[in-house]
Amino acid sequence: MRARRDQISKRESAMIERKQFYIDGAWVDPVTPRDHHVINPATEEPIAVISLGSEADAVKAILAARAAFPAFSETSLDERIALMEKIIALYSAKMPEIAQAISQEMGAPMWLASAAQAPSGLSQLMGALNALKEFTWEHSRGNTRIRYEAIGVCSLITPWNWPMNQIGCKVGPALAAGCTMVLKPSELAPLDAMILADIIHEAGVPKGVFNLVNGDGPGVGSVLSTHEEVDFVSFTGSTRAGIEIAKSAAPTVKRIAQELGGKSPNIVLEDADLQKAVSSGVMQVMTNSGQSCNAPTRMFVPRPKLGEAAAIAKATAESVVVADPAGDKRFAMGPLANGRQFEKVQSLIEIGMKEAELVTGGLGRPEGFNKGYFVRPTVFVSQTNDTTIAREEIFGPVLTMIPYDTEEDAIRMANDTVYGLSGYVQSENLDHARQVAKQIRAGMIHINGASTDSVAPFGGYKQSGNGREWGDFGLEEFLEVKAVMGYGAVAAE
Template identity: 45%
Template sequence: MSASIGTLTDHWIDGARATGGDGTIPVVNPATGETIAEVPRGGRAEIDAAVLAARQAFGSWSRVPLEDRAALVLRIREGIKNRHEELARSITAEMGSPITFSRTVQLGMPMATSKGVAGLAADFAWSEEVGNSLVVREPVGVVGAITPWNYPLHQVVAKVAPALIAGCTVVLKPSEVAPLTAGVLAEITADAGLPAGVFNVVHGTGPEAGEALAAHPGVDMVSFTGSVAAGRRVQEVAAGTIKRVALELGGKSANIVLDDADLTKAVKVGLGNCFINGGQTCTAWTRLLVPASLHDEVVEQLVAASAKYTVGDPTEDSTRIGPMSSDTQRSRVESYINRGVSEGAELVAGGPGLPEGLSSGAYVRPTIFASVRSDMTIAQEEIFGPVLAVMPYSDVDEAVEIANSTIYGLAGAVFAGSQERGVEVARRMRTGQVDVNGGAFNPVAPFGGYKQSGTGRELGRYGLEEFLEVKSIQL
């Protein structure tokens, strides 16, 4: 990690760095255990200052012409592009994504989503006539954004880019586990010409800074990405001021492989999606549902394919799975692996303990369980690590029933002999997005979940609408 990243550790309030808070929070490289930086432990006072700056900036920013707001988002995108390597190394250092993944996906997604929302702004229906009424869409106001550590730049940009285009101002509370990237982004926004107070960053913990932001009467909307438990708490504290709350929460996504699917493709793509970012992805397909008659054949292919997922130093280009984001996360994942073993799932790859050749760091072994039942913990709870549950089914009706049997509904997949059959099954899945036969990520399609996976949608037109109020003017 370059020295410059380690110095970007202050809050960013009203267009300048700011200190303050109850001590500091160490930022630990999970691959080495080394403390690479510290951020201030902000709380109510820092949130108050940031919200005040955002409220004062809102009036003028919301009146900036739309084309100028969109152009500024594109300049921020250009700034991200110009500091691409620095940001990639920051992400790898603070939360452990393999450097190749950081360069391609961790940086590629915010580049794509910001370009996507900026590109649709001009044609968006900002106003329309309904009978004798003029219906207009206006910015919701000050947005409190609370983001997780697993995609520390993408999750921020997915909220900030549409909020800025909508005419909102933002106070960001990034994850204290991976906060350094937000500091770089703050500098980028200033270099792009974003007026002071429009984008603010306050570091701190969820129970302190996060709750102060969600409860603040000067915040008009909270956009949160994280766990179900934390999202539930955000919703509770935000309820006191009846503000809008958008939640993008957890997942336990099912990948249904039908009996006429291309098994080789289903295994390759499915395993890759489960192990993506070390399994620390809310949309990861962590349950692989296969016909009982094909179960053993699929498991054999999975075990062979899993051997190619090298675990190790995330700064090495060849590494495919780095450490978990922290030692706390490593312990969480390993506890689920042990739970799978104790509940009788068939361990066919990986298991508890450090990967071979590694004696330290927050690493886990990529793990595959076979013959998993729906009543097992590893089939119901989000593990957030490289752990796959293979689940046999008897017919398509049972496969759909299993897929829909958790509290989650964020993502999923279907592999079928024909697209038509795949779409038919996809329509029956109670989840916010489904990939059929490995359909590609679409940066302007709506992203969000059913059930306890959240409320609201991000990305594209649907994400932009989250940051807008609707007003009727009768003529």
């Protein structure tokens, strides 16, 4: 019994405690503290305690951002460039700490947290800085001057699956545009965001420009969506939540940009290298434990090649090593980020086992794990595109393979979804792949496994959202356009 008490005491003494919010340039106590434990998904044990904010906390942050907006929106480009360069330098120095926080709070293996999760935030900040330097802020059309100006106070609501990437692609362009903001990171993965707040404070960002309030949707998110002093809401998360935010923002006619769900098709064409196309497609699904909105979770293969393709997918999925994210196994897959997501994925796998053929994986944790939100890499074959697992976003390491008879049939099924975030095309003939890519109704198309491009627009069609992020496309979301008529012609731009 004493040994058990010693273990508990040791764990609690090591627990991080960060209950304050960053408002108006300082860390401040919540108006009404409400403790919330951050859970390590590999151990199901708490690693930190934060406070969940209330309406009063959110309003304080919004009003601080409003007060700071007039001065910050008028800062020069050189001032904002210098500020962002300081933030980037400090972020680079803290990269290992950020990676460690992400791994512990949402379960990304340390190799992935260090190689992709933490660096993605840096990449977004650098992309916003480059856009700031290169953007044409004013130009003339005859006697009219066209100006781009900061949109105002921005609510930034971010998810837990790629936490720093999504924070970076909102905070970066907001600062570059001259906006002020309130960030609500996911209460399930808030620690990396609080490190960023420390960085922003150390960089000397003027008080009130950046504010952070932890909280859940009902307590903080709803206020950030409805308050009349908020001009713009940038949200990344589920389509269900995005719909509610749009409804909440409608009465005050706020502008909204949303990056929502996906069920991305991966068309393996007849002339593709089957081994390469299928194996790479499986691995793209399994990366980040399947918790990427643009993952190619529906794979369409020619019906005569279905058996061979399924065998390749089975071998590839079974080669995936599931491991403790704190370990050093490169390319290993970690747990899902939280218990709710674990239960959702298990439920959909169970449904899939009733309506489709299970190729590999299935219910329960992988062998060797009796706790933690670990999921078996799973592959199904569904004979149609109408099954639950072919239509719902599972957001876990689960691939659904679907046979097609003609290329036209594959394209039709690829587009037969409420989503339209990404699409993938595999072919040895580049012109052929390009022709098919043109016909997929999605915001981003990847040919032959091409990775995302940091200077390309990120966003989707249909219920995958509206607006675009990354680079100059992301910067424009934080800007209003003003036409000054009668300005007079400018001799030299």
